Amino acid sequence: MSEKKHPIVFRLASLFPAALARIEMHAKRSGGPLENIELQFSHRNKVYxxxxxxxGMREEIRAMKQLNLDEEIAACMARKRKKEAALRKEAGLIKPWYGNSQGPIREAIVTANCxxxxAEDRSDPEDLLVTYGVDKDGGEVVHILSKTKIAAFEExxxxxxxxNFPGSVRHLRLDLDEEVPHFHAVIFVTAEKTNKTRGTQRLIQPSANPLLADYELLQDVAGEHYCVFQLMLGRFSTG
Incomplete structure (x- = not known):
């Protein structure tokens, strides 16, 4: 592997549950923007x-809503607040995350500079993988990549x-049908909070994971992790 370090790109975007079907559809290459995808190479993609x-995620969220409602009603009854329990039951299910302009789910995209x-050594055809891109003038660009390097990035x-996200990754895949190999991940972090008023409430809470709560920490941890593979963190962004 070359001694030159190349920048890793780690992007995060916030999602609402309504976006999950669109992301799954694109993952299956059955919809969404496909103009940058070589569908003839989609069999290369790997879903882990x-x-x-x-x-499944929508069902999990619905179950959280129902359990939270049941817990809150039970807490009201335990405090002998029958009127409050009736009002809460009448209000129905509520979203299990704190309201703000950002969705509670995180999508991560991880890649590296092309x-x-x-491939630096093209003497072994078994190590070579071809991808296509487009230059600034609209012309086709052919890349000859090394499967060994892709495997190191994959590992x-x-x-x-x-x-760093045990139990929180609901979708993880490596795309090899576009110009540059890259990972997509959907991260679903939950936390429980208990008090006398509402009982135990299970919430979608990205900040419960320290790396999602502190983007600078995520940058530091990712940079240290990938430098072992001759990759450094070149650009970090959130949406």
Whole structure:
């Protein structure tokens, strides 16, 4: 592997549950923007977690809503607040996250500079993988990538998610049908809060994971992790 370090890109975006079906559809290449995708290469893509995930996540959220409602009614009854319990039952199910302009689910995209993946030694055809891109003038660009380098990136990313988001990854895949290899992940972090007024409430709360609560910490941890694979954190952004 080259001694030159290349920038890793780790982007985060916030999602509302309504966006999950669209993300799953795009993952299956059955909809969404497909103009940058070489569908003839889509068989290369690898799904590690959640071949299908949208409906399962929606069901999980519905169950959280119902359990939270049941807990709050039970807490009212335990405090002998029958009127409050009746009003809460009448109000019905509420979303299990704090209201703000950002959705409670996180989508992560992880990739590296295309130069990192380029094959330096083309003597072994079994190590080569071809991808296509478009230059600034609209012309086709052909990339000859190294499967060995892709495998190193794959190993590093799988380890990163396993170590830092245990139990929270609902979808994880490696796309190899676009110009540059990259990972997509859907991260669903939950936390429980208990008090006398509402009982135990289970919430979708990204900030319960320290790396999602502190983006600078995520940058530091990712940078340290990927430098082992001759990758450094080049650009970090959130949406």
């Amino acid at each position: 977690v959640g071949q299908t995930f949208a409906e 130069e990192y993946f380029e 590093a990313t799988l380890e990163f998610f396993e170590q």
